[in-house]
Amino acid sequence: MILVAAILTYIRCMQSVAPNGNSPSLRLKIEDQQLQHRPIISIIDDDDSMRGALKSLVTSLGFKAYTFASAEQFLDSPRLNDTSCLITDLQMPGLTGIELQQSLLAQDRHIPMIFVTAFPEERMRARAMEAGALGFLGKPFDSSTLVELIDQAVESGRKA
Secondary structure, X not given: OHHHHHHHHHHHXXXXXXXXXXXXXXXXXXXXXXXXXXXXXXXXXXXXXXHHHHHHXXXXXXXXXXXXOOHHHHHOOHHHHOEEEEEEEOOOOOOOHXXXXXXXXXXXXXXXXXXXXXXXXXXXHHHHHHOOOOEEEEOOOOHHHHHHHHHHHHHHHHHO
């Protein structure tokens, strides 16, 4: 409790001596706004451990991450309208990743997509890439490749 009181006293003191526009509370407000406007990466995979691992990677990069166990969950979510990049499994119960891609394109939604799959068939890779996917990675994949693709997706969203 004494430590909390000391910290609060320090912050008040710093606010009174900081030049205008550079107070710690103002810096905190700016940082909070920047965090609120971080790009959103949505992750769809029916494998809980894969969703968790991808979410950890994405959040370690400073992005917001939301996970979904199915394409249908994603399509019914508010994240449909603010996702900057979509990482999706190819084969899932219900809609597959390819069917999700087709559905989004039919709705004129051009969300940058990265496919991850344990079954990297060339025919499916070609189909996904022809429809505009940024990447098609076989599991296990190199995380640096995924990071590069996420950066590409976010950058393309900033230019749009």
